[in-house]
Amino acid sequence: MSANSRMTVAVHVLTWMALVHDRGRVVVTSDQIATSVATNPVVIRRSLADLREAGLVTVRHGAGAGWTLARAAESITLLDVFRAVHDDEPLFALHRGEPNQACPIGRGIRPTLRDVYADAEEAVRRELARVTIADVLRDTLATRSD
Secondary structure, eight states, X not given: OOOOOHHHHHHHHHHHHHHXXXXXXXXXXXXXXXXXXXXXXXXXXXXXXHHHHTTSEXXXXXXXXXXXXXXXXXXXXXXXXXXXXXXXXXXXXXXXXOOOTTSHHHHHHHHHHHHHHHXXXXXXXXXXXXXXXXXXXXXXXXXXXX
């Protein structure tokens, strides 16, 4: 089972857009963003479509076409990004079918895990709500590559 990287790509996109915005360039293209992410511009356009639907970026058509942040990086949380790219499914799933109710573990595992998973998901959402794109930009620029 592999993890979905849509969240990471979307955060990378927004963080790069915040960086170039801070450097005086407001409008960027998906090709320019794709260079930073090192992926196909089609992947970036899909991510930007999700972000646009969530109101995090806007698109300009015609002369000077490209993408811009819809809000300041300080006001975009990672929870906003998570909601833009993640479906409404829970982070953790229970068994597809009912476990064996004659087994003491099968009988009690679902209610136990349901509570644990709910607490874990709430903790994830709380942490994502605490961190902004501006925070990610600051910390990323402060991180040295070895």
